[in-house]
Amino acid sequence: MSAKAKRPDVLAASADLRRRTLTHTSGSLDCMIYLASMRDYNTGLYVHQGLAARFSPEAASEALANCHRECFRELVSLELKDLTEQLDLYMRSTGTAPRDFLRSWKDLEPYRVAVPVGTDSLMAQFLFSNLKIALAILEHQHSRVPEPAPVA
């Protein structure tokens, strides 16, 4: 952790973010994707209006970046079984039909842009590889369960 990250306002903003928002996510994968969506791809800075209003835009951005790195570390440390469960939970939470979700995740690989900046390439490769296998496992599981018939 850098010296900048230890600033009291950043720590307070991180605690606030965890308490108010991240506790409502379904797991580390949901958390990582949510935090990645807070990042401006043009500047690399994280934007959260509520947090910036309570603290400062810089403290909010730093807090979001810290939490993003934390979620990534948690996700990488998961066993494949737990990661598959998290992916399943995330898939259900989106409300998308499993077949559509699995197809678009396999084709688009959206998780590739969801990792924090400065992530070690081996760790990122490890996560991508595990997600690829988890998707194959979920696809296998869903192929064995017949899709529910549409209600007339």
Place this chain on the structure above:
Amino acid sequence: MMQLVIFLAVAVGLLVLLLVAMRRQPLHAAGSAGELVTAKRTLESLQLGLLPAELVDQIFGERDFAYVAAIGSNEIRSLFLSERKCLALTWIRRVRKQVAALKEFHVSRSRMFSQMSRWKELSLAFDFKALEVRCRVLQLLLLWRGPYAASGFARRTAAAAGRVCSILDQSLAFLTPSIPVSLGTESDADGWMV
């Protein structure tokens, strides 16, 4: 008389060359400071990024394999094995590359900065060589037999690399207060970033 003048001129010339060479010493030392910092970063990248037992366990551990095997799909099993093989090969390539960078530093520069005895230096050179051979053998095993054929050997190789790193770390310990740990995680010797 003429011979004496020529002799003195040559002597003065040599003396001037010697003085010039001596004055160039600080420039050389400045260049080496960069190498020291690079060596320290490479060392940290190895110790914190590639060699921790948790990472080695994640790549070579068999719990994930057992989970995949229990699913009972040959397709998923093959995908898993090919992904892990690729990951294990990336890991060993990076370990080899960074060990080679550290060895290069040790051979060319470390003597200027460390208070190592000749015996310790020789022993470290031997350790480096043994580690290089180990890494090469492991790479061949991974290529030939896959990620789970040599998981014990991979763990022992990581432990051996860790031991060499700690010996080298002691000789670079004087740099520790000036270089924050985070530097090692921002960029490794390969400069591989996402």
